[in-house]
Amino acid sequence: MESIESYIKALIQMSGDGPVELRRNLLALHFGCAPSQINYVLQTRFNPESGYLIESRRGGGGYIRITKLNIDPRKCRILAFLEEVVGRGIDEAGATRLFTRLLEERLLSERETQICLAAVRRDTLDLPLPVRDLVRGRIVKAMVLALAKD
Amino acid sequence: MESIESYIKALIQMSGDGPVELRRNLLALHFGCAPSQINYVLQTRFNPESGYLIESRRGGGGYIRITKLNIDPRKCRILAFLEEVVGRGIDEAGATRLFTRLLEERLLSERETQICLAAVRRDTLDLPLPVRDLVRGRIVKAMVLALAKD
DNA sequence: CTATCCTGACTTTCCCTGACCTTCAACTCC
């Protein structure tokens, strides 16, 4: 387990902290474990809270791409906040405050802020409470994390 | 697959973004694949969401014509498409194609594309079908309109 | 005993194919 984790981290370091692509089955073969074990490692060690983003594709020529998020201290607090947002949900006013703040801190451009706000407006989602605030929470988190990648 | 896609795109570029005519069987021969594979590529990569129009003719002297839709008259075409998207909903693959197309057209930056894609991912929305595709449709429309607003 | 690690069976997604269908132009035959 430990070894899978450090193997992947070594790969990332070798690629200069850029994105790394893996083949799940090959990696499982290499470590003599079940393929689903790879998923477990990714979920527990390479999740957003640990500063990583996972993307993947199934089918022929499938892959798993791991991107190390650019984490600075400011964003650290945001990560914790995002977790809370996903758990409890967030209302439109709260989301607006968050995006406005990110705009002020120059973490979001004007256009990006407009996109984010449009995506989570009440009449865009058009769902009954409380599910609306929960869905909004997940969207907010996904969008903010997408920015931390690069 | 990838290669067929980029081959066709190269053809289009060489023709100055004008219409391009292909012979399905020749292309299949050239890439050593089944002719129906060509149809698959066309359906998944050169559909209206990606901004392409396909016309074809069977029988002797048949052909497949691919036209890259110009973004200039997009004001009407995209708006009409967005209305459709809101009515019928849109799946993740369709939304991805749309945003990728907007990125290619430089109507979206790389970062903006990432935000949009993250917002409408299946596991972000985490809603049961068919409501998931409908919500995604509304979000897609809202985000695209937010961009058009300047 | 509990938390963590790990697995196998099942699911989902994506690519690709072959068998069969539809359409078109040219050709034949009267």
Next chain:
DNA sequence: GGAGTTGAAGGTCAGGGAAAGTCAGGATAG
């Protein structure tokens, strides 16, 4: 010259194989 024939295109669809995802639950370390 019109009606049927025919061969050469492209279209469609169910299904198979590859690869990753999920999840309930067993195994194990502390």
